[in-house]
Amino acid sequence: MVEIIESKKSRLNISSDDFLSLCKSHPKVHIDFGTGDGMFALRRARKIENELVIGLDADRDSLAVGATKAAKKPAKGGASNVRFVCANALDLPEDFTQPVADTFSINFPWGSLLDVTVLADEDFLNGIKKCLKDKAIGDVYVNLFALQDSETLRTNHLPEITAETLESHVKPLWEKAGFKWHEHQFFASGEKVDVASTWASRLTKGSGRATVYWKVEVL
Ligand SMILES: C[S@@+](CC[C@H](N)C(=O)[O-])C[C@H]1O[C@@H](n2cnc3c(N)ncnc32)[C@H](O)[C@@H]1O
Incomplete structure (x- = not known):
């Protein structure tokens, strides 16, 4: 149901x-x-x-x-x-x-959804892949403010996300889970991010922290 x-x-x-x-x-x-x-x-x-x-x-x-x-x-x-x-x-x-979805988004997650998104948790990604069609495209936006509160990420020793650690940690994990990594981009604090969600404006304007975006595709 x-x-x-x-x-x-x-x-x-x-x-x-x-x-x-x-x-x-x-x-x-x-x-x-x-x-x-x-x-x-x-x-x-x-x-x-x-x-x-x-x-x-x-x-x-x-x-x-x-x-x-x-x-x-x-x-x-x-x-x-x-x-x-x-x-x-x-x-x-x-x-x-x-597999029903052609596209998906994860916008400004917090809590457990933030943890599994940034850590590219295998069970989570395998779970969402079941309802995504082959070649489904996904857009992910994470505001770095949310990361500082994550106990799980600290426990997993995830370093602060920077251009380097995104390349060395996050990207390879998503790729390992069967997603093609298309691109990523950092938006400085206060810089306009074109996502029409409630937390997009709250966090990008108010958090004082950068936002990271990545685009992936189901292989
Ligand atoms: C900061 S809000 C962002 C909401 C919306 N995407 C936006 O940009 O306005 C984070 C959302 O993630 C949801 N969330 C956190 N963990 C989740 C989980 N395991 N399953 C489903 N939703 C979850 C929360 O309930 C919350 O609504």
Whole structure:
């Protein structure tokens, strides 16, 4: 079953078959892992009308924010091609084992999602790969402010992410897990990052720390 959040009070459990049919009824599918309040997913859905955008997060209350906005009429900012799924990205439901997505994003993760993204945790990447098509393209944005609070990263002795350590640590791990590394870029603190999510503006403007971006492709 896939748990779809429709509003603060309403949720729907749909079967694997219904979830697959929903995905297949759209020419393209995008999954935003750790979508938070889902504003990135909603804005993307408004912009790319023939794509199904799935905003996935472990926090129901955050998802309800985006879901409530999405349920409005299109003239009032709603969109019918977005769904908000409550799930742990580190332990995706069995229904997420079919390759449905053409593209994915991980925008400004924190907590466990941050750890597995930066450490390229094999189980996590194998898990998300199951719902990604071959050659699916992913965009990842990490603000370095979030890293300083991560106990896991400290325990794993992950050094501060710099251009050098991104090349020597993060990139080879993603490649080992079966992703082609296309490119990466650092954005200085305060520099505009073109991601239409809530935390993109909060962190890039307010954290005083740089953001690192990388683009990968499922091999
Ligand atoms: C800083 S917020 C970013 C939200 C959104 N991507 C944005 O840019 O506005 C980090 C999000 O990661 C989610 N998250 C952390 N660990 C997760 C996990 N294991 N599975 C799913 N979501 C997770 C949190 O619930 C939170 O909503």
